[in-house]
Amino acid sequence: MSIGLRSSPSRVSEVATSAHLSIRNVSKVFPGKGGLFNKLTGKTTSDFVAIEDMSLEIEPNTFVSIIGPSGCGKSTLLNIIAGLSVPTQGTLLLNDEPIRGPGADRGIVFQNYALMPWMTVEGNVRFAVETVNPKLSAGQQREIVRNALELVNLTGAARKHPHEISGGMKQRVGIARALAINPKILLMDEPFGALDTLTRGFLQDEIERIWEQDRKTVVMITHSIAEALLLSDKIVMMTRGPAASIAKVLDVPFPRPRDRETIDEHPAYHDLKTEMEHHLTLETRAVEEARIQKLSKS
Numbered sequence: 001m002s003i004g005l006r007s008s009p010s011r012v013s014e015v016a017t018s019a020h021l022s023i024r025n026v027s028k029v030f031p032g033k034g035g036l037f038n039k040l041t042g043k044t045t046s047d048f049v050a051i052e053d054m055s056l057e058i059e060p061n062t063f064v065s066i067i068g069p070s071g072c073g074k075s076t077l078l079n080i081i082a083g084l085s086v087p088t089q090g091t092l093l094l095n096d097e098p099i100r101g102p103g104a105d106r107g108i109v110f111q112n113y114a115l116m117p118w119m120t121v122e123g124n125v126r127f128a129v130e131t132v133n134p135k136l137s138a139g140q141q142r143e144i145v146r147n148a149l150e151l152v153n154l155t156g157a158a159r160k161h162p163h164e165i166s167g168g169m170k171q172r173v174g175i176a177r178a179l180a181i182n183p184k185i186l187l188m189d190e191p192f193g194a195l196d197t198l199t200r201g202f203l204q205d206e207i208e209r210i211w212e213q214d215r216k217t218v219v220m221i222t223h224s225i226a227e228a229l230l231l232s233d234k235i236v237m238m239t240r241g242p243a244a245s246i247a248k249v250l251d252v253p254f255p256r257p258r259d260r261e262t263i264d265e266h267p268a269y270h271d272l273k274t275e276m277e278h279h280l281t282l283e284t285r286a287v288e289e290a291r292i293q294k295l296s297k298s
């Protein structure tokens with residue numbers, strides 16, 4: 001996944017990088033409107049505690065998926081790692097450096113692609129490369145863009161605009177753009193959530209193939225148990241919110257490269273799948289019951 005300049009190995013963009021991410025006692029409270037202030041807790045009764053006291057160590061070169069019931073705080077956590085949201089409490093360290101805001105050391109792939117519609121496929125990727133590597137020559141920037149598009153098999157679509165390409169191709173652009181800045185960590189928020197099953201499968205296989213190349217640290221949110229099992233080294237199962245935290249971290253021992261056709265033959269596959277299904281069912285049922293209770297009181 002390291003996209004660089006073939007002719008100048010000393011360039012930053014060619015150094016294969018990965019990161020250790022340390023999430024320490026992180027909480028996120030969204031302030032509510034009105035409500036009574038409690039001096040003891042320092043919170044207002046209408047505040048919403050999304051995540052409470054979450055700690056997690058993500059080792060370099062590890063593919064980590066985060067799975068949990070709907071609305072438990074997965075995106076909140078990813079946004080905090082991305083530096084797009086500030087934790088109310090706790091610290092995050094990327095290779096021992098505190099995360100204080102967004103940075104080029106983190107590449108983000110969004111579910112809705114977030115492409116600039118007036119730019120071509122190539123222009124979308126080039127914009128990111130120019131922003132992050134302004135000192136590189138135009139030729140060097142072009143080569144990074146070319147390599148990134150080649151990696152996701154989009155060379156032939158370089159001059160197309162987003163409205164001319166399929167959802168799967170749009171997400172390939174999103175992935176190329178995130179990788180072209182050669183981040184230390186790749187953050188993906190339900191990257192295949194908007195795609196049909198077949199396209200989703202193709203893209204998962206692409207990610208598996210690309211990831212094998214240099215095993216960058218990845219944190220991916222997903223609702224799909226099969227997707228998490230196919231791609232991850234570790235699966236973080238979150239509890240339901242409010243005040244969500246980590247229920248358990250599962251190790252996925254399947255050898256790589258992985259093949260979706262044969263992965264379920266591994267002796268650990270069904271136990272892992274069953275454990276995840278059980279966790280998600282219990283948590284989702286509790287969320288639904290809490291909703292029904294709230295409705296019946298109102």
Ligand SMILES: Nc1ncnc2c1ncn2[C@@H]1O[C@H](COP(=O)(O)OP(=O)(O)OP(=O)(O)O)[C@@H](O)[C@H]1O
Nearest residue numbers: 030048050068069070071072073074075076077241
């Ligand atoms: N800016 C905000 N202000 C208030 N509450 C918020 C804000 N952003 C998120 N929340 C709440 O925090 C909780 C966690 O939201 P989040 O989007 O992180 O969950 P999620 O697990 O990613 O959900 P999903 O699986 O549906 O994508 C939800 O109850 C949500 O309503």
